Amino acid sequence: MDETTDELMEATYVALCEHGYAALRMKDIAEETSKSKATLHYHYDTKVELLYAFLEYLYERFERRVDEIDGETATERLVALVDLFLTPRREETGEEFQTAILEIKAQGPYDERFREQLRQFDRLLLDRFEVIVEDGQESGEFDADVDPAPMAEFVVTLLNGAQTRTVAVGRPTGRTGEEFAEYVVDLLRAEVPEEVSSP
Amino acid sequence: MDETTDELMEATYVALCEHGYAALRMKDIAEETSKSKATLHYHYDTKVELLYAFLEYLYERFERRVDEIDGETATERLVALVDLFLTPRREETGEEFQTAILEIKAQGPYDERFREQLRQFDRLLLDRFEVIVEDGQESGEFDADVDPAPMAEFVVTLLNGAQTRTVAVGRPTGRTGEEFAEYVVDLLRAEVPEEVSSP
Numbered sequence: 001m002d003e004t005t006d007e008l009m010e011a012t013y014v015a016l017c018e019h020g021y022a023a024l025r026m027k028d029i030a031e032e033t034s035k036s037k038a039t040l041h042y043h044y045d046t047k048v049e050l051l052y053a054f055l056e057y058l059y060e061r062f063e064r065r066v067d068e069i070d071g072e073t074a075t076e077r078l079v080a081l082v083d084l085f086l087t088p089r090r091e092e093t094g095e096e097f098q099t100a101i102l103e104i105k106a107q108g109p110y111d112e113r114f115r116e117q118l119r120q121f122d123r124l125l126l127d128r129f130e131v132i133v134e135d136g137q138e139s140g141e142f143d144a145d146v147d148p149a150p151m152a153e154f155v156v157t158l159l160n161g162a163q164t165r166t167v168a169v170g171r172p173t174g175r176t177g178e179e180f181a182e183y184v185v186d187l188l189r190a191e192v193p194e195e196v197s198s199p
Numbered sequence: 200m201d202e203t204t205d206e207l208m209e210a211t212y213v214a215l216c217e218h219g220y221a222a223l224r225m226k227d228i229a230e231e232t233s234k235s236k237a238t239l240h241y242h243y244d245t246k247v248e249l250l251y252a253f254l255e256y257l258y259e260r261f262e263r264r265v266d267e268i269d270g271e272t273a274t275e276r277l278v279a280l281v282d283l284f285l286t287p288r289r290e291e292t293g294e295e296f297q298t299a300i301l302e303i304k305a306q307g308p309y310d311e312r313f314r315e316q317l318r319q320f321d322r323l324l325l326d327r328f329e330v331i332v333e334d335g336q337e338s339g340e341f342d343a344d345v346d347p348a349p350m351a352e353f354v355v356t357l358l359n360g361a362q363t364r365t366v367a368v369g370r371p372t373g374r375t376g377e378e379f380a381e382y383v384v385d386l387l388r389a390e391v392p393e394e395v396s397s398p
Contacts, residue, residue, distance in 0.1 A: 020305075020309070021305075022221050095308060096308070099305055099307070099308050099309075102301065102304065102305040102363075103302070103305045105301065105363060105366060105367035106219075106220075106298055106301040106302045106305060106366060106367075108298075108366050108367040108368065108369065109294060109295070109298050109366060109369075110219070110298075115367070115368065115369065118367045118368050119368045122364070122367075122368045122370075150378055150381070151382075153374070153378060154357075154378045154382055156360075156364070157357055157360035157361055157364055157375055157378065158353075158356055158357050158360055159360065160359070160360035160363040160364050160367070161355075161356035161357050161358065161359035161360025161361070161363065162356055162359075162360070163363070164301075164304060164359040164360065164362070164363045165321070165355070165356055165359050167304060167305060167307050167308060168304035168305075168307040168314070168317045168321075168359070169307065169314060169317050169318045169321045170307065170308075170314065170318075171321075175352070176356055178349075179349055179352060179353045179356065182349070183350075183353055183386055186386060187382055187385060187386060
């Protein structure tokens with residue numbers, strides 16, 4: 001990723017937070033850079049092309065941050081991944097950014113390329129949660145009877161809901177982290193082995 | 200609700216499914232009615248005014264359907280309420296309608312009146328789920344240690360996520376119903392009382 005791309009992507013982030021997806025114009029993005037609108041058009045034909053590149057850029061950064069997650073136990077890694085997803089990269093523009101992303105999600109049925117990019121995020125999260133659940137089962141931390149794939153779907157659905165409610169009704173995303181800790185970890189927790197008793 | 204209002208609301212539903220929220224024009228709605236665009240403007244100044252009325256109309260119908268829910272047990276009522284929320288009113292336009300609603304949710308931060316209307320739906324669901332959890336605790340069906348209000352928040356967050364993922368990545372909403380049955384009912388189920396044993 002060269003310096004110009006990096007600058008354009010950062011400018012897209014700022015302009016998207018300020019104007020939202022629907023109202024965003026190439027001009028708004030150019031205004032956040034040292035470049036002219038013509039330079040912007042030299043790199044990207046249209047606003048939508050630029051946003052495809054932006055989602056790709058976001059995905060690469062998100063994947064890197066996901067891969068950096070560590071934690072002694074599967075429970076710690078689970079909670080860290082939820083926190084990573086729910087915590088805005090920049091506190092001051094968190095809600096604006098989530099709103100723009102929700103607008104892009106609403107483009108899913110109309111734009112196959114956006115949908116494919118959104119599926120990339122979805123699959124990354126599903127895959128990582130599934131691995132964490134499996135790890136926790138191997139270590140004896142999590143209940144071996146839980147099926148990892150549907151549990152991962154459940155968690156990803158919950159995270160999507162947290163983002164949506166933040167935007168729609170203004171519910172703080174952090175509250176979902178707390179609910180998550182309470183309920184999902186409860187569902188996963190390995191039962192303390194019962195003493196062998198007569199049937 | 201008079202006949203004209205009813206016709207205009209149905210036309211709004213159809214036009215919203217066809218065009219989405221952002222692209223929708225008063226003209227598109229008028230075309231779905233026997234009325235002229237002038238008549239439409241006589242009743243509602245702008246598209247946004249009409250959509251406020253439409254959300255109010257949806258809310259009244261949704262509240263009626265929620266109040267009609269019955270079921271012998273709290274578990275049955277819980278599952279019925281989830282199904283009601285996740286099952287589109289009209290199968291053939293389910294995804295289009297959810298998409299338009301997601302677009303409106305993304306207006307939450309920009310439009311206080313939309314946000315207040317969205318909160319009405321949110322509160323109705325929270326309230327009804329809370330009552331069902333309490334009922335189940337009274338009847339001994341559900342674990343008395345579960346706190347009804349955060350559990351209701353958890354369920355409503357999950358339902359929001361199911362709708363969002365349907366739109367964003369095309370995941371069938373019905374799958375959330377199955378996950379729900381498995382996990383949430385699991386969290387709520389009253390433990391079979393253990394035999395009293397020495398500490």
